[in-house]
Amino acid sequence: MRIGIDINGTKMRLGIVDGGQIFRKMETPTKTNLSQEEIINHIKDSIHSIFNSNIRGIGVGVSGIIQSDKGIIKNTINIPWKDVPLKQILEKEFNVPVFINNDSNCFAFGERYYGEGTSYRDIVCIILSIGVGAGIIINNELYSGNNAGAGEIGSLPYLESDYEGYCGQKFFIRNNTTAEKAYYSAMQGDANALALWNELGSHIGNLIKTVLFTYDPQAIILGGDILNGYNFFAEKMHESVSIFPFKNANERVNILLSRKENINLLGAAALVV
Numbered sequence: 001m002r003i004g005i006d007i008n009g010t011k012m013r014l015g016i017v018d019g020g021q022i023f024r025k026m027e028t029p030t031k032t033n034l035s036q037e038e039i040i041n042h043i044k045d046s047i048h049s050i051f052n053s054n055i056r057g058i059g060v061g062v063s064g065i066i067q068s069d070k071g072i073i074k075n076t077i078n079i080p081w082k083d084v085p086l087k088q089i090l091e092k093e094f095n096v097p098v099f100i101n102n103d104s105n106c107f108a109f110g111e112r113y114y115g116e117g118t119s120y121r122d123i124v125c126i127i128l129s130i131g132v133g134a135g136i137i138i139n140n141e142l143y144s145g146n147n148a149g150a151g152e153i154g155s156l157p158y159l160e161s162d163y164e165g166y167c168g169q170k171f172f173i174r175n176n177t178t179a180e181k182a183y184y185s186a187m188q189g190d191a192n193a194l195a196l197w198n199e200l201g202s203h204i205g206n207l208i209k210t211v212l213f214t215y216d217p218q219a220i221i222l223g224g225d226i227l228n229g230y231n232f233f234a235e236k237m238h239e240s241v242s243i244f245p246f247k248n249a250n251e252r253v254n255i256l257l258s259r260k261e262n263i264n265l266l267g268a269a270a271l272v273v
Helices: 036-048 086-094 103-114 169-174 179-187 191-214 225-241 247-252 263-270
Strands: 002-007 011-018 021-029 058-062 064-067 072-076 082-084 098-102 123-128 132-138 141-143 219-223 254-257
Touching: 002 036, 002 103, 002 263, 011 036, 011 263, 021 036, 021 263, 036 086, 058 086, 058 103, 058 263, 064 098, 072 086, 086 098, 098 103, 103 123, 103 132, 103 141, 103 219, 103 263, 123 191, 123 225, 169 179, 169 191, 179 191, 179 225, 191 219, 191 225, 219 225, 225 254
Parallel strands: 002 058, 058 098, 123 219, 219 254
Antiparallel strands: 002 011, 011 021, 064 072, 072 082, 123 132, 132 141
């Protein structure tokens, strides 16, 4: 049995994972209004509430820049942490091995072992949300780079900003709305909202083409809350991908949607070896 933990700027999810199943799952606010030490104590208390003698390790996924070999959180998104040796802190507290990585890599691990990527050896898993990032599996192994920062494709320059500004929630903010409002407006047949989703689909298609140029994977798996509007942007996304110049790669790649709930938590637990 392993404990998987998924931490972002608003919520922390954790649970005991065994055989791909989650037991004693709990969710709690990240409490970013507290100090660094208080947030760490909150994490400890949450782990203690489900910890037992059968736990052989703890895996933690955090949105941010991670020095994964030493388990140090260098910087995080929306959490007041910097250079936090979380691996050392938790190993001292619980006396089991602890593994830390960023949320995109945990997403990729989860898809590889428990989700849509189980049939492929080379996959790129893209999260489309407030941020835009990716986890990369090459020849069945996670490629995270020197600082667990490989896959930060949202930061690649694109048009007047970067891909994050055009392929996630920031795209709607740039257009004076939110993804949620645009979704409900599109459901009512609003022409402006539908046009926004179509434009988003073209941008996401261009992002996918960038992934094809750089990694040429067998499968690209999309996740994140932007997928709530998938039916509104899918056609334009595929239309954009269809003009990729290398037809062999375009025709052979499988573009899939993440479907399993709590896939990041499962991926965090899969960090434990």
